Amino acid sequence: MSDVEHFALIMLIMAAAVVAAVLSNRISERIRIPAPAIFVLAAAVASDVIPALGQLSVTTVQRLVTVALAIILFDGGMHIGWRRFRQAAGAVVWVGVAGTFATAAALAALAHILFGLDWWAALLLGTALAPTDPAVVFSVLGRREVAGRSGTILEGESGANDPVGIALMASLLTAGQTLGPADAGGIAGTFLLQLAVGAAAGLAGGLLLVAFMRRVPLPSEGLYPLRVAACALLIYGAATAAHGSGFLAVFVAGIVAGDARAPYKGEIERFHAALASLAEIVAFIALGLTVGLHTVPDAGAWVIGLALAVLLTFVVRPLLVGLLLLPVRLAWGERLFVLWAGLKGAVPILLGTFLLTAGERDATRLYAVIVVVVAFSVVVQGGLVPAVAARLSVPMRPVEPEPWSLGVRFRHEPSGLRRYLVEAGSPADGCTIGDLALGEDAWINLVIRDGQLVPVRGSTTLRAGDELLALTDPERPPDLTPVFTSGPGPRDSGVALS
Numbered sequence: 001m002s003d004v005e006h007f008a009l010i011m012l013i014m015a016a017a018v019v020a021a022v023l024s025n026r027i028s029e030r031i032r033i034p035a036p037a038i039f040v041l042a043a044a045v046a047s048d049v050i051p052a053l054g055q056l057s058v059t060t061v062q063r064l065v066t067v068a069l070a071i072i073l074f075d076g077g078m079h080i081g082w083r084r085f086r087q088a089a090g091a092v093v094w095v096g097v098a099g100t101f102a103t104a105a106a107l108a109a110l111a112h113i114l115f116g117l118d119w120w121a122a123l124l125l126g127t128a129l130a131p132t133d134p135a136v137v138f139s140v141l142g143r144r145e146v147a148g149r150s151g152t153i154l155e156g157e158s159g160a161n162d163p164v165g166i167a168l169m170a171s172l173l174t175a176g177q178t179l180g181p182a183d184a185g186g187i188a189g190t191f192l193l194q195l196a197v198g199a200a201a202g203l204a205g206g207l208l209l210v211a212f213m214r215r216v217p218l219p220s221e222g223l224y225p226l227r228v229a230a231c232a233l234l235i236y237g238a239a240t241a242a243h244g245s246g247f248l249a250v251f252v253a254g255i256v257a258g259d260a261r262a263p264y265k266g267e268i269e270r271f272h273a274a275l276a277s278l279a280e281i282v283a284f285i286a287l288g289l290t291v292g293l294h295t296v297p298d299a300g301a302w303v304i305g306l307a308l309a310v311l312l313t314f315v316v317r318p319l320l321v322g323l324l325l326l327p328v329r330l331a332w333g334e335r336l337f338v339l340w341a342g343l344k345g346a347v348p349i350l351l352g353t354f355l356l357t358a359g360e361r362d363a364t365r366l367y368a369v370i371v372v373v374v375a376f377s378v379v380v381q382g383g384l385v386p387a388v389a390a391r392l393s394v395p396m397r398p399v400e401p402e403p404w405s406l407g408v409r410f411r412h413e414p415s416g417l418r419r420y421l422v423e424a425g426s427p428a429d430g431c432t433i434g435d436l437a438l439g440e441d442a443w444i445n446l447v448i449r450d451g452q453l454v455p456v457r458g459s460t461t462l463r464a465g466d467e468l469l470a471l472t473d474p475e476r477p478p479d480l481t482p483v484f485t486s487g488p489g490p491r492d493s494g495v496a497l498s
Protein backbone atom coordinates (compact mmCIF):
# COMPACT_ATOMS: atom_id res chain seq x y z
CA MET A 1 0.00 0.00 0.00
CA SER A 2 1.41 3.39 -0.98
CA ASP A 3 1.73 6.27 1.44
CA VAL A 4 -1.14 8.11 -0.27
CA GLU A 5 -3.44 5.11 0.09
CA HIS A 6 -2.41 4.64 3.72
CA PHE A 7 -3.19 8.29 4.48
CA ALA A 8 -6.52 7.97 2.63
CA LEU A 9 -7.39 4.97 4.80
CA ILE A 10 -6.65 6.98 7.94
CA MET A 11 -8.87 9.79 6.69
CA LEU A 12 -11.62 7.27 5.91
CA ILE A 13 -11.52 5.86 9.43
CA MET A 14 -11.47 9.31 11.06
CA ALA A 15 -14.33 10.62 8.93
CA ALA A 16 -16.38 7.49 9.60
CA ALA A 17 -15.78 7.93 13.34
CA VAL A 18 -16.99 11.55 13.23
CA VAL A 19 -20.08 10.60 11.20
CA ALA A 20 -20.85 7.82 13.67
CA ALA A 21 -20.37 10.24 16.58
CA VAL A 22 -22.75 12.75 15.00
CA LEU A 23 -25.37 10.04 14.39
CA SER A 24 -24.97 8.79 17.96
CA ASN A 25 -26.76 11.93 19.12
CA ARG A 26 -29.92 10.49 17.59
CA ILE A 27 -29.26 7.19 19.36
CA SER A 28 -28.75 8.98 22.69
CA GLU A 29 -32.21 10.52 22.39
CA ARG A 30 -33.76 7.08 22.01
CA ILE A 31 -31.88 5.32 24.81
CA ARG A 32 -31.85 8.45 27.04
CA ILE A 33 -28.10 8.32 27.60
CA PRO A 34 -26.18 11.55 26.85
CA ALA A 35 -23.97 11.39 23.77
CA PRO A 36 -20.69 12.04 25.69
CA ALA A 37 -21.10 8.71 27.50
CA ILE A 38 -21.42 6.95 24.14
CA PHE A 39 -18.28 8.69 22.84
CA VAL A 40 -16.18 7.69 25.86
CA LEU A 41 -17.43 4.10 25.95
CA ALA A 42 -16.95 3.57 22.21
CA ALA A 43 -13.41 4.97 22.34
CA ALA A 44 -12.55 2.92 25.44
CA VAL A 45 -13.80 -0.30 23.82
CA ALA A 46 -11.93 0.54 20.60
CA SER A 47 -8.68 1.12 22.50
CA ASP A 48 -9.05 -2.29 24.18
CA VAL A 49 -9.91 -4.09 20.94
CA ILE A 50 -7.27 -2.26 18.86
CA PRO A 51 -4.34 -1.60 21.24
CA ALA A 52 -2.66 0.73 18.72
CA LEU A 53 -5.43 3.28 19.35
CA GLY A 54 -4.51 3.43 23.01
CA GLN A 55 -0.92 4.42 22.23
CA LEU A 56 -1.87 8.09 21.88
CA SER A 57 0.24 9.86 24.49
CA VAL A 58 -1.50 11.38 27.50
CA THR A 59 0.20 14.71 26.76
CA THR A 60 -1.30 14.77 23.26
CA VAL A 61 -4.72 13.99 24.71
CA GLN A 62 -4.36 16.82 27.21
CA ARG A 63 -3.54 19.27 24.46
CA LEU A 64 -6.45 18.15 22.30
CA VAL A 65 -8.88 18.37 25.21
CA THR A 66 -7.49 21.76 26.25
CA VAL A 67 -8.23 23.26 22.83
CA ALA A 68 -11.64 21.56 22.77
CA LEU A 69 -12.57 22.93 26.21
CA ALA A 70 -11.47 26.44 25.26
CA ILE A 71 -13.79 26.29 22.24
CA ILE A 72 -16.67 24.82 24.28
CA LEU A 73 -16.30 27.40 27.05
CA PHE A 74 -16.21 30.31 24.60
CA ASP A 75 -19.32 29.05 22.83
CA GLY A 76 -21.01 28.45 26.19
CA GLY A 77 -20.20 31.99 27.26
CA MET A 78 -21.66 33.39 24.04
CA HIS A 79 -24.78 31.27 24.54
CA ILE A 80 -25.28 32.71 28.03
CA GLY A 81 -24.47 36.32 27.13
CA TRP A 82 -24.16 39.25 29.48
CA ARG A 83 -27.92 39.88 29.86
CA ARG A 84 -28.60 36.37 31.16
CA PHE A 85 -25.37 36.19 33.14
CA ARG A 86 -25.85 39.37 35.13
CA GLN A 87 -29.20 38.13 36.43
CA ALA A 88 -27.42 35.20 38.13
CA ALA A 89 -23.81 36.44 38.31
CA GLY A 90 -23.60 36.40 42.11
CA ALA A 91 -24.97 32.86 42.35
CA VAL A 92 -22.70 31.61 39.55
CA VAL A 93 -19.52 33.04 41.08
CA TRP A 94 -20.45 31.99 44.61
CA VAL A 95 -21.36 28.40 43.72
CA GLY A 96 -18.57 28.11 41.14
CA VAL A 97 -15.81 29.04 43.59
CA ALA A 98 -17.06 28.11 47.05
CA GLY A 99 -18.87 25.02 45.76
CA THR A 100 -15.71 23.67 44.14
CA PHE A 101 -13.68 24.01 47.35
CA ALA A 102 -16.43 22.55 49.53
CA THR A 103 -16.99 19.58 47.22
CA ALA A 104 -13.25 18.86 46.91
CA ALA A 105 -12.79 18.92 50.71
CA ALA A 106 -15.82 16.70 51.35
CA LEU A 107 -14.83 14.10 48.75
CA ALA A 108 -11.25 14.06 50.05
CA ALA A 109 -12.50 13.39 53.59
CA LEU A 110 -14.83 10.61 52.42
CA ALA A 111 -12.11 8.95 50.31
CA HIS A 112 -9.70 9.02 53.25
CA ILE A 113 -12.12 7.87 55.94
CA LEU A 114 -14.11 5.26 54.00
CA PHE A 115 -11.48 3.79 51.68
CA GLY A 116 -8.20 4.44 53.48
CA LEU A 117 -6.60 6.63 50.82
CA ASP A 118 -3.80 8.77 52.22
CA TRP A 119 -4.65 12.44 52.57
CA TRP A 120 -2.60 13.55 49.58
CA ALA A 121 -4.19 11.05 47.18
CA ALA A 122 -7.64 11.80 48.62
CA LEU A 123 -7.12 15.54 48.15
CA LEU A 124 -6.07 15.09 44.53
CA LEU A 125 -9.06 12.81 43.89
CA GLY A 126 -11.50 15.26 45.50
CA THR A 127 -10.06 18.17 43.51
CA ALA A 128 -10.39 16.25 40.24
CA LEU A 129 -14.02 15.36 40.92
CA ALA A 130 -15.16 18.75 42.25
CA PRO A 131 -15.87 20.67 38.99
CA THR A 132 -18.99 20.13 36.96
CA ASP A 133 -18.43 19.92 33.22
CA PRO A 134 -19.54 22.41 30.55
CA ALA A 135 -19.32 19.89 27.72
CA VAL A 136 -21.81 17.53 29.36
CA VAL A 137 -24.05 20.26 30.80
CA PHE A 138 -24.23 22.11 27.48
CA SER A 139 -24.78 18.80 25.67
CA VAL A 140 -27.63 17.71 27.95
CA LEU A 141 -29.27 21.15 28.00
CA GLY A 142 -28.28 22.06 24.46
CA ARG A 143 -31.59 21.14 22.82
CA ARG A 144 -33.66 21.97 25.89
CA GLU A 145 -34.68 25.40 27.08
CA VAL A 146 -34.95 25.72 30.85
CA ALA A 147 -37.13 28.59 32.01
CA GLY A 148 -36.08 30.78 34.93
CA ARG A 149 -32.64 31.21 36.46
CA SER A 150 -31.83 27.54 37.05
CA GLY A 151 -30.58 26.96 33.49
CA THR A 152 -28.34 30.04 33.63
CA ILE A 153 -26.94 29.00 37.03
CA LEU A 154 -26.17 25.49 35.79
CA GLU A 155 -24.46 26.67 32.62
CA GLY A 156 -22.64 29.46 34.43
CA GLU A 157 -21.49 27.18 37.25
CA SER A 158 -20.09 24.62 34.82
CA GLY A 159 -18.17 27.34 33.04
CA ALA A 160 -16.94 29.06 36.21
CA ASN A 161 -15.87 26.11 38.34
CA ASP A 162 -13.72 24.46 35.66
CA PRO A 163 -11.07 27.19 35.82
CA VAL A 164 -11.29 27.00 39.62
CA GLY A 165 -10.75 23.23 39.67
CA ILE A 166 -7.99 23.30 37.08
CA ALA A 167 -6.17 26.15 38.84
CA LEU A 168 -6.47 24.37 42.19
CA MET A 169 -5.14 21.09 40.76
CA ALA A 170 -2.21 22.87 39.08
CA SER A 171 -1.36 24.64 42.35
CA LEU A 172 -1.44 21.39 44.32
CA LEU A 173 0.75 19.50 41.85
CA THR A 174 3.22 22.40 41.77
CA ALA A 175 3.49 22.39 45.58
CA GLY A 176 3.98 18.63 45.65
CA GLN A 177 3.26 15.99 48.26
CA THR A 178 5.38 17.79 50.85
CA LEU A 179 2.62 20.34 51.18
CA GLY A 180 2.64 21.93 54.61
CA PRO A 181 0.86 24.78 56.42
CA ALA A 182 3.50 27.22 55.21
CA ASP A 183 2.72 26.33 51.59
CA ALA A 184 -1.00 27.09 51.92
CA GLY A 185 -0.47 30.82 51.51
CA GLY A 186 1.60 30.29 48.36
CA ILE A 187 -1.05 28.02 46.86
CA ALA A 188 -3.79 30.50 47.69
CA GLY A 189 -1.78 33.33 46.14
CA THR A 190 -1.10 31.36 42.95
CA PHE A 191 -4.72 30.31 42.74
CA LEU A 192 -6.09 33.83 43.19
CA LEU A 193 -3.56 35.21 40.72
CA GLN A 194 -4.69 32.73 38.05
CA LEU A 195 -8.34 33.65 38.53
CA ALA A 196 -7.71 37.41 38.67
CA VAL A 197 -5.50 37.42 35.58
CA GLY A 198 -7.90 35.14 33.74
CA ALA A 199 -10.93 37.29 34.54
CA ALA A 200 -9.11 40.50 33.60
CA ALA A 201 -7.79 38.98 30.37
CA GLY A 202 -11.23 37.68 29.48
CA LEU A 203 -12.92 41.02 30.11
CA ALA A 204 -10.30 43.03 28.22
CA GLY A 205 -10.07 40.45 25.45
CA GLY A 206 -13.84 40.29 25.09
CA LEU A 207 -14.16 44.07 24.80
CA LEU A 208 -11.34 44.24 22.25
CA LEU A 209 -12.89 41.35 20.33
CA VAL A 210 -16.24 43.13 20.13
CA ALA A 211 -14.55 46.29 18.84
CA PHE A 212 -12.58 44.19 16.35
CA MET A 213 -15.76 42.46 15.15
CA ARG A 214 -17.62 45.74 14.69
CA ARG A 215 -14.96 48.04 13.24
CA VAL A 216 -12.69 45.93 11.05
CA PRO A 217 -14.43 44.65 7.90
CA LEU A 218 -13.23 41.54 6.08
CA PRO A 219 -13.42 40.70 2.37
CA SER A 220 -15.42 37.50 2.80
CA GLU A 221 -18.37 36.43 4.93
CA GLY A 222 -16.69 33.12 5.76
CA LEU A 223 -13.74 34.86 7.42
CA TYR A 224 -15.81 36.47 10.19
CA PRO A 225 -16.44 33.26 12.21
CA LEU A 226 -12.83 32.15 11.69
CA ARG A 227 -11.58 35.47 13.03
CA VAL A 228 -13.62 35.12 16.20
CA ALA A 229 -12.45 31.53 16.75
CA ALA A 230 -8.81 32.55 16.32
CA CYS A 231 -9.27 35.48 18.70
CA ALA A 232 -10.84 33.20 21.33
CA LEU A 233 -7.80 30.91 21.24
CA LEU A 234 -5.55 34.00 21.27
CA ILE A 235 -7.25 35.16 24.47
CA TYR A 236 -6.73 31.71 26.00
CA GLY A 237 -3.06 31.70 25.07
CA ALA A 238 -2.42 35.25 26.28
CA ALA A 239 -4.10 34.63 29.65
CA THR A 240 -2.24 31.36 30.18
CA ALA A 241 1.11 32.88 29.19
CA ALA A 242 0.46 35.65 31.74
CA HIS A 243 0.06 32.94 34.46
CA GLY A 244 -3.71 33.30 34.46
CA SER A 245 -6.57 30.89 33.83
CA GLY A 246 -7.04 30.69 30.08
CA PHE A 247 -10.27 28.75 30.52
CA LEU A 248 -11.79 31.49 32.67
CA ALA A 249 -10.57 34.08 30.14
CA VAL A 250 -12.33 32.50 27.15
CA PHE A 251 -15.51 31.94 29.16
CA VAL A 252 -15.63 35.59 30.25
CA ALA A 253 -14.79 36.76 26.72
CA GLY A 254 -17.65 34.66 25.35
CA ILE A 255 -20.08 36.22 27.84
CA VAL A 256 -18.93 39.73 26.87
CA ALA A 257 -19.29 38.99 23.15
CA GLY A 258 -22.53 37.05 23.51
CA ASP A 259 -24.97 39.96 23.30
CA ALA A 260 -22.80 42.26 21.19
CA ARG A 261 -24.23 43.52 17.92
CA ALA A 262 -21.78 42.84 15.12
CA PRO A 263 -21.78 42.06 11.39
CA TYR A 264 -22.54 38.43 10.58
CA LYS A 265 -23.24 37.70 14.25
CA GLY A 266 -25.74 34.98 13.37
CA GLU A 267 -23.19 33.20 11.16
CA ILE A 268 -20.56 33.53 13.92
CA GLU A 269 -22.86 31.95 16.50
CA ARG A 270 -23.87 29.07 14.23
CA PHE A 271 -20.25 28.39 13.29
CA HIS A 272 -19.14 28.30 16.93
CA ALA A 273 -22.05 26.07 17.92
CA ALA A 274 -20.97 23.58 15.25
CA LEU A 275 -17.32 23.93 16.26
CA ALA A 276 -18.21 23.31 19.91
CA SER A 277 -20.13 20.17 18.92
CA LEU A 278 -17.06 18.91 17.06
CA ALA A 279 -14.86 19.83 20.04
CA GLU A 280 -17.13 17.82 22.33
CA ILE A 281 -16.76 14.77 20.09
CA VAL A 282 -12.97 15.15 19.90
CA ALA A 283 -12.59 15.69 23.65
CA PHE A 284 -14.57 12.65 24.77
CA ILE A 285 -13.17 10.32 22.13
CA ALA A 286 -9.61 11.38 22.96
CA LEU A 287 -10.23 10.90 26.68
CA GLY A 288 -11.93 7.58 26.02
CA LEU A 289 -8.79 6.30 24.30
CA THR A 290 -6.90 6.76 27.58
CA VAL A 291 -9.36 4.57 29.47
CA GLY A 292 -8.43 0.91 29.72
CA LEU A 293 -11.61 -0.95 30.64
CA HIS A 294 -9.60 -4.00 31.66
CA THR A 295 -7.80 -1.96 34.35
CA VAL A 296 -10.88 -0.41 35.96
CA PRO A 297 -11.75 -3.45 38.15
CA ASP A 298 -8.19 -3.52 39.50
CA ALA A 299 -7.60 -2.46 43.10
CA GLY A 300 -11.31 -1.95 43.79
CA ALA A 301 -11.71 1.12 41.55
CA TRP A 302 -15.29 0.08 40.70
CA VAL A 303 -16.31 -0.05 44.35
CA ILE A 304 -14.63 3.23 45.32
CA GLY A 305 -15.91 5.02 42.21
CA LEU A 306 -19.53 3.90 42.56
CA ALA A 307 -19.60 4.65 46.29
CA LEU A 308 -18.17 8.14 45.79
CA ALA A 309 -20.53 8.77 42.85
CA VAL A 310 -23.58 7.88 44.95
CA LEU A 311 -22.36 9.95 47.91
CA LEU A 312 -21.54 12.88 45.64
CA THR A 313 -24.94 12.78 43.94
CA PHE A 314 -27.19 12.18 46.92
CA VAL A 315 -25.26 13.57 49.91
CA VAL A 316 -22.31 15.87 49.16
CA ARG A 317 -23.77 18.12 46.46
CA PRO A 318 -27.28 18.36 47.96
CA LEU A 319 -25.92 19.28 51.39
CA LEU A 320 -22.95 21.52 50.59
CA VAL A 321 -24.03 23.18 47.36
CA GLY A 322 -27.59 23.24 48.69
CA LEU A 323 -26.40 25.31 51.66
CA LEU A 324 -24.52 27.65 49.34
CA LEU A 325 -27.68 28.13 47.26
CA LEU A 326 -29.80 29.16 50.25
CA PRO A 327 -29.19 32.90 49.76
CA VAL A 328 -30.08 32.58 46.06
CA ARG A 329 -33.67 33.36 45.09
CA LEU A 330 -34.94 30.13 43.55
CA ALA A 331 -38.10 28.09 43.77
CA TRP A 332 -37.58 24.80 45.58
CA GLY A 333 -38.08 22.83 42.40
CA GLU A 334 -35.44 24.92 40.61
CA ARG A 335 -33.09 24.58 43.58
CA LEU A 336 -33.34 20.78 43.60
CA PHE A 337 -32.94 20.68 39.83
CA VAL A 338 -29.67 22.64 40.01
CA LEU A 339 -28.41 20.23 42.67
CA TRP A 340 -29.26 17.20 40.54
CA ALA A 341 -27.98 18.48 37.20
CA GLY A 342 -24.42 19.33 38.28
CA LEU A 343 -22.85 16.77 35.94
CA LYS A 344 -19.27 15.52 35.78
CA GLY A 345 -17.52 14.93 32.46
CA ALA A 346 -14.44 15.82 30.47
CA VAL A 347 -12.87 18.19 32.99
CA PRO A 348 -12.57 15.64 35.85
CA ILE A 349 -11.08 13.13 33.40
CA LEU A 350 -8.68 15.79 32.11
CA LEU A 351 -7.62 16.53 35.70
CA GLY A 352 -7.14 12.80 36.14
CA THR A 353 -4.68 12.77 33.25
CA PHE A 354 -2.71 15.46 35.10
CA LEU A 355 -2.15 12.89 37.85
CA LEU A 356 -0.84 10.40 35.28
CA THR A 357 1.64 12.83 33.71
CA ALA A 358 2.75 14.13 37.11
CA GLY A 359 3.76 10.59 38.09
CA GLU A 360 1.71 10.61 41.27
CA ARG A 361 1.73 7.44 43.33
CA ASP A 362 -1.35 5.28 42.72
CA ALA A 363 -2.32 7.57 39.81
CA THR A 364 -3.67 4.69 37.70
CA ARG A 365 -6.17 3.64 40.36
CA LEU A 366 -7.21 7.24 41.03
CA TYR A 367 -7.76 7.74 37.31
CA ALA A 368 -9.95 4.63 37.15
CA VAL A 369 -12.02 5.90 40.09
CA ILE A 370 -12.53 9.24 38.32
CA VAL A 371 -13.70 7.47 35.17
CA VAL A 372 -16.26 5.42 37.14
CA VAL A 373 -17.63 8.52 38.89
CA VAL A 374 -17.91 10.40 35.58
CA ALA A 375 -19.63 7.43 33.91
CA PHE A 376 -22.20 7.28 36.72
CA SER A 377 -22.80 11.02 36.57
CA VAL A 378 -23.24 11.18 32.80
CA VAL A 379 -25.37 8.05 32.44
CA VAL A 380 -27.51 8.18 35.60
CA GLN A 381 -27.73 11.89 36.38
CA GLY A 382 -27.57 13.10 32.79
CA GLY A 383 -30.02 10.50 31.55
CA LEU A 384 -32.58 11.45 34.20
CA VAL A 385 -32.33 15.24 33.80
CA PRO A 386 -35.54 15.57 31.71
CA ALA A 387 -37.48 13.29 34.07
CA VAL A 388 -36.23 15.13 37.16
CA ALA A 389 -37.14 18.49 35.60
CA ALA A 390 -40.67 17.24 34.90
CA ARG A 391 -40.99 15.79 38.41
CA LEU A 392 -39.87 19.07 40.00
CA SER A 393 -42.12 21.14 37.68
CA VAL A 394 -39.14 22.96 36.19
CA PRO A 395 -40.27 24.24 32.78
CA MET A 396 -38.08 22.55 30.16
CA ARG A 397 -39.00 22.29 26.52
CA PRO A 398 -37.14 20.73 23.61
CA VAL A 399 -35.83 23.29 21.12
CA GLU A 400 -36.42 21.78 17.71
CA PRO A 401 -34.00 22.59 14.88
CA GLU A 402 -35.20 25.19 12.38
CA PRO A 403 -33.51 24.31 9.09
CA TRP A 404 -35.27 26.99 7.04
CA SER A 405 -34.54 30.68 7.53
CA LEU A 406 -35.79 33.92 6.09
CA GLY A 407 -32.98 36.45 6.05
CA VAL A 408 -32.53 40.03 4.93
CA ARG A 409 -29.09 41.58 4.42
CA PHE A 410 -28.22 45.18 5.22
CA ARG A 411 -25.09 47.09 4.30
CA HIS A 412 -25.34 49.21 7.45
CA GLU A 413 -26.36 48.28 10.97
CA PRO A 414 -30.19 48.03 11.25
CA SER A 415 -30.43 49.85 14.57
CA GLY A 416 -34.20 50.13 14.41
CA LEU A 417 -34.98 46.41 14.03
CA ARG A 418 -35.50 44.32 17.17
CA ARG A 419 -36.57 40.75 17.90
CA TYR A 420 -38.81 39.94 20.87
CA LEU A 421 -40.12 36.72 22.36
CA VAL A 422 -43.59 36.74 23.91
CA GLU A 423 -43.35 35.28 27.41
CA ALA A 424 -46.20 33.50 29.16
CA GLY A 425 -48.14 35.89 31.37
CA SER A 426 -46.79 39.01 29.66
CA PRO A 427 -49.16 41.80 28.57
CA ALA A 428 -48.74 40.65 24.96
CA ASP A 429 -49.75 37.06 25.74
CA GLY A 430 -53.35 36.70 24.52
CA CYS A 431 -53.49 40.29 23.28
CA THR A 432 -54.18 41.34 19.70
CA ILE A 433 -51.54 43.31 17.82
CA GLY A 434 -53.92 46.23 17.47
CA ASP A 435 -54.37 46.46 21.25
CA LEU A 436 -50.65 46.36 22.11
CA ALA A 437 -49.33 49.44 23.89
CA LEU A 438 -46.50 50.06 21.42
CA GLY A 439 -46.84 53.81 21.02
CA GLU A 440 -46.39 55.66 17.76
CA ASP A 441 -42.71 54.74 17.18
CA ALA A 442 -42.92 50.93 16.89
CA TRP A 443 -44.49 48.57 14.37
CA ILE A 444 -44.78 44.78 14.32
CA ASN A 445 -43.57 43.50 10.94
CA LEU A 446 -43.22 39.74 11.37
CA VAL A 447 -44.68 37.09 13.67
CA ILE A 448 -43.31 33.53 13.82
CA ARG A 449 -45.28 30.83 15.64
CA ASP A 450 -44.26 27.16 15.85
CA GLY A 451 -41.84 27.66 12.98
CA GLN A 452 -44.48 29.18 10.72
CA LEU A 453 -45.21 32.76 9.63
CA VAL A 454 -48.40 34.29 11.01
CA PRO A 455 -50.24 37.06 9.11
CA VAL A 456 -49.67 40.43 10.78
CA ARG A 457 -53.06 42.09 11.25
CA GLY A 458 -54.53 44.22 13.94
CA SER A 459 -56.80 41.32 14.89
CA THR A 460 -53.95 38.77 15.16
CA THR A 461 -53.81 37.43 18.71
CA LEU A 462 -50.32 36.82 20.08
CA ARG A 463 -49.42 33.75 22.12
CA ALA A 464 -46.60 32.82 24.48
CA GLY A 465 -43.61 31.63 22.47
CA ASP A 466 -44.31 33.85 19.46
CA GLU A 467 -41.21 35.52 18.04
CA LEU A 468 -41.73 39.06 16.76
CA LEU A 469 -39.77 41.36 14.51
CA ALA A 470 -40.43 45.01 15.38
CA LEU A 471 -39.39 48.16 13.55
CA THR A 472 -38.76 51.09 15.89
CA ASP A 473 -37.66 54.67 15.47
CA PRO A 474 -33.82 54.45 15.70
CA GLU A 475 -33.60 57.99 17.08
CA ARG A 476 -36.26 57.47 19.73
CA PRO A 477 -36.39 53.70 20.35
CA PRO A 478 -39.17 52.83 22.80
CA ASP A 479 -38.60 50.30 25.56
CA LEU A 480 -40.90 47.43 24.59
CA THR A 481 -39.49 44.96 27.11
CA PRO A 482 -42.40 45.26 29.62
CA VAL A 483 -44.87 44.46 26.83
CA PHE A 484 -43.36 41.07 26.04
CA THR A 485 -41.91 39.91 29.39
CA SER A 486 -43.79 38.55 32.39
CA GLY A 487 -41.68 40.27 35.03
CA PRO A 488 -38.99 42.85 35.66
CA GLY A 489 -35.96 42.46 33.40
CA PRO A 490 -33.05 44.40 32.02
CA ARG A 491 -33.90 47.42 29.95
CA ASP A 492 -34.42 46.76 26.24
CA SER A 493 -34.00 43.00 26.24
CA GLY A 494 -34.95 42.73 22.61
CA VAL A 495 -32.30 41.09 20.47
CA ALA A 496 -30.97 43.23 17.67
CA LEU A 497 -30.62 41.88 14.17
CA SER A 498 -27.07 40.86 13.33
